[in-house]
Amino acid sequence: MPKILIVGGGYAGFYTAWKLEKHLRKGEAEVTIVDPLSYMTYQPFLPEVAAGEIEARHVIVGLRRHLKKTRVVTAKVTGIDHANRVATITPEIGDSWEEPYDQIVVTAGAVSRTFPIPGIADNAIGLKTIEEAVAIRDRILTNFERASNLPAGPERDRLLTVVVVGGGFAGIEVFAEVRALASSLLKDYPQLRFEDTHFHLIEAMGRIMPEVSLKTSEWVLKDLAKRGAYVHLDTQVTGAVDGNVELSTGEVLPTDLIIWTAGVMANPTVVRGSDLPVEERGRIRTRADLRVGTPEEIVEGAWAAGDVSAVPDLTGGGVGGYCVPNAQHAVRQAKLLAKNLVAVLRDELPNEYVHKNLGAVAGLGLYNGVFQSGKLALKGFIAWVAHRGYHGLAMPSWERKFRVVGDWWQNFWLTRDNVSLQTVQNPRYVFEEFAARPRPAAPEAPAVAPEKSSPAKKAPAGKLPATAKSAG
Structure with a gap:
């Protein structure tokens, strides 16, 4: 065989x-x-996972569950x-x-695909895996918790600043989605204002989203600006050491979250x-x-x-x-x-692959999106519906489709669940804090050599010992 x-x-x-x-x-x-990995990740949904709109496990497809006749080797x-x-x-x-x-x-x-920029390998995070999307979501939620306990100042600004590098589809989608997530959190944190949150996207080219027309990309820029997001065009990252993103323009952005989407x-x-x-x-x-x-x-x-x-x-x-x-x-x-x-x-001839691009569709947060197919461009709510419709149908297997659509339906009525599970990365922290440990063994006392008895001194002639004097 x-x-x-x-x-x-x-x-x-x-x-x-x-x-x-x-x-x-x-x-x-x-x-x-x-x-x-024992699963396939449906990557177009990663920005929505990062924004808490879809449960993480629902956008992955278990290989062993769906490949019944295939030998799976992890x-x-x-x-x-x-x-x-x-x-x-x-x-x-x-x-x-x-x-x-x-x-x-x-x-x-x-x-x-990264470049040898100081600090990127140590401090940035990508958006190619489900684990990265979950980590981004938990970092934003955790930073809001920490910032709410701090007075206004540099440390609070750093926690509430997000920098995304790369203005392609992946970068724009995650940038818009986490911006929308941050805006939705403000109602739960009366200590924080919209002006306290800072979102920056860095793009080396003179435009974003090359997959769509220039006119459509300019509309996306204006839409992001309305929501308090900053896009730096014709700008490169030159350093990211100690949480400080240095730009080719000389600007420095202190941040606790750097998302790298600048190519693969x-x-x-x-x-x-x-x-x-x-x-x-x-x-x-x-x-x-x-x-x-x-x-x-x-x-x-x-x-x-x-x-x-x-x-x-x-x-x-x-x-x-x-x-x-x-x-x-x-x-x-x-x-x-x-x-x-x-x-x-079967000794038959294979066919050649021919497929014309159907277009591009992107979600830009709840009820907002963009769609481009040839000269046809849709924006706003109708494009958002097209985005969810296309990817909902493209998700493999009916079982996964039901789970994803179920998340959307529940969040429509109940809103997204904004609880950070960042501590899942260290699940034993409570157990370790309170676990009883054996007491360290007491050090053994060093052995003391017995003292040698010194011979009694004789009293000088004509004198008695002191004890004898007192007795007399």
């Missing part, structure tokens, strides 16, 4: 395995998916030797092993550890039919899709001639990849 190995359980990996289970006949192939793929058709799998605990395969599908996704790059662990061809931007070189290789040469038995791959955009709309790294392409590539892989196993 041919062995199919899928590297990565994100959009492309999960959907490839999901569709292979549908298309493969019983006993036609054995499918294994390997990822360090580990990292640290090496691919395609010449010998083996991959090195490294679990968190235990020894590495070599996994043989006949067909490999590389869908390892992307990670946050293909997963370097998988790309660098493989012998598959790589293009200049560090992505696996992929043909339009999603097989690894070039139009002239095919790497037999190797496939790629999603953010880790450089797939030609046959519609001519891609950046540099390739499909842009987003969920819209990853999901559709995975569905076609599963069909093409099955076709090759």
